[in-house]
Amino acid sequence: MPKKPEPPQPLRHEVLSLAHLTRLCHLRKRIVLANIIKNAAFERAVVHKMGTARWLAFAMAAAVFLLILIAGCTEKKPAPIVGEEVAENASRNGSEKNETALSPCKEGNVLQRDECFYNLARERGDVELCKNIYSVEKIDWCYSLFANKSLEVCRKISNPELRVECLTENARREKSEEICNLIADYDKRLVCLKNVLPECMLLLDLEKRGLCIALEKEDYSYCSSDWCYYEYAKNKSDTSACEKISTPAERHACRAVVKRDFLECKLASFAAVQDYCLELASKRLGDPSGCDLATAGSDYRNRCYLHFAAERKDERFCEKVEPEMAVGSGTDRNWCYSEFAKETADVSVCTKIKISLLKAGCYYAAAMANRMPSLCNGLETGSQRTECYANSILHVEEGPVADDCGKVSDTAWKDKCYYRAAIVAYDKEICKFISQASDDARNCYAAFPD
Numbered sequence: 001m002p003k004k005p006e007p008p009q010p011l012r013h014e015v016l017s018l019a020h021l022t023r024l025c026h027l028r029k030r031i032v033l034a035n036i037i038k039n040a041a042f043e044r045a046v047v048h049k050m051g052t053a054r055w056l057a058f059a060m061a062a063a064v065f066l067l068i069l070i071a072g073c074t075e076k077k078p079a080p081i082v083g084e085e086v087a088e089n090a091s092r093n094g095s096e097k098n099e100t101a102l103s104p105c106k107e108g109n110v111l112q113r114d115e116c117f118y119n120l121a122r123e124r125g126d127v128e129l130c131k132n133i134y135s136v137e138k139i140d141w142c143y144s145l146f147a148n149k150s151l152e153v154c155r156k157i158s159n160p161e162l163r164v165e166c167l168t169e170n171a172r173r174e175k176s177e178e179i180c181n182l183i184a185d186y187d188k189r190l191v192c193l194k195n196v197l198p199e200c201m202l203l204l205d206l207e208k209r210g211l212c213i214a215l216e217k218e219d220y221s222y223c224s225s226d227w228c229y230y231e232y233a234k235n236k237s238d239t240s241a242c243e244k245i246s247t248p249a250e251r252h253a254c255r256a257v258v259k260r261d262f263l264e265c266k267l268a269s270f271a272a273v274q275d276y277c278l279e280l281a282s283k284r285l286g287d288p289s290g291c292d293l294a295t296a297g298s299d300y301r302n303r304c305y306l307h308f309a310a311e312r313k314d315e316r317f318c319e320k321v322e323p324e325m326a327v328g329s330g331t332d333r334n335w336c337y338s339e340f341a342k343e344t345a346d347v348s349v350c351t352k353i354k355i356s357l358l359k360a361g362c363y364y365a366a367a368m369a370n371r372m373p374s375l376c377n378g379l380e381t382g383s384q385r386t387e388c389y390a391n392s393i394l395h396v397e398e399g400p401v402a403d404d405c406g407k408v409s410d411t412a413w414k415d416k417c418y419y420r421a422a423i424v425a426y427d428k429e430i431c432k433f434i435s436q437a438s439d440d441a442r443n444c445y446a447a448f449p450d
Helices: 018-038 040-050 052-073 082-105 110-124 127-132 136-144 151-155 160-174 186-196 206-217 226-236 239-244 248-259 262-267 271-285 288-293 299-311 315-320 333-344 347-352 356-370 373-378 382-394 411-425 428-433 439-446
Strands: none
Touching (some): 082 110, 110 127, 127 136, 136 160, 151 160, 160 186, 226 239, 226 248, 271 299, 288 299, 315 333, 315 347, 333 347, 347 356, 347 373, 356 382, 373 382, 411 439, 428 439
């Protein structure tokens, strides 16, 4: 059988190198030269017809054509464009680098790839790798690894708790109050501020802040009030700060406290200023002996005794108060007993008051001030007790203390005490202590519909 012809091969398009192109160019030059020599006889015949001048012109034109042809064969390779070469290399290197970074995390499911990128970002310290994580929660944790690097990282975190931690870390590093103020939650913002601000600047009270700075810098010029000057003088044992106090009695009392010497009060120009100074200094030093130096029977001296009677729960200080009963307004011994009962909830001293009306007033005042109607139990007459119960149960805005109601001796007022306490506290459980057959019990439960 005749051999089947082979199918035609597809044309091959090959790119020739510069050396191949140069050799082809020189070959073309030799062909041109051969043609010129071959036609020399023809040219000599032409000379006879054209003349010598025309032949020379023709020869020169041919030479120029030949030079141009040769020049084209010896053209140099153009220099590469630097920018394009650098860009090409950079693109190639970047692709290789990115391929290298991502290649370890190509395998596995989404969770495995997320874990891979998380660990890779942590190992390489490269926050950019976090962008490859799919899970929102995981990417937040990834960004939180770099919380101490940049504030911009915090802005990428969606989890509120992690964002607060990130902002706090950046604020601490930068000592920046402004970064702390980016935290919306007040308590967490305050925690952040404690890490970046001086302790004194955290005080909202301007007087206390001024004192804090003054003590820290040992300079009372940061004070702006008498209280601040006094506290600075006391803390630093510096009487020069006392001189900045505006009122005479406070100024002398400041010196007396710093020097622990009541005689500083006696240097004041007026007796009233001396007595007020002694009252202040005695209270601040915790020393009742200063009270004895004040003018007998003065309000300053009597208030001084009352202070230590209540503070030490010792009514015997009231026995030093003069007179026993003042004419008109003012302080006296009965006043001291009544104030002592009110401040200590101890009505036993009321019995020392000899005037019946003042004695009853002692019970009333103590019961109402302490919201304890049981203090009325000691009154001598039923009408006095009724009035005392009514005042301390019904006419005190905060209502009676529920725990004290059980001590009220009168059953009807005891029920009213519990009813009032339940309403004020809005506590239905208190109703169960009321006598269940009473109207107060029904009214109490009715006040708390299910």
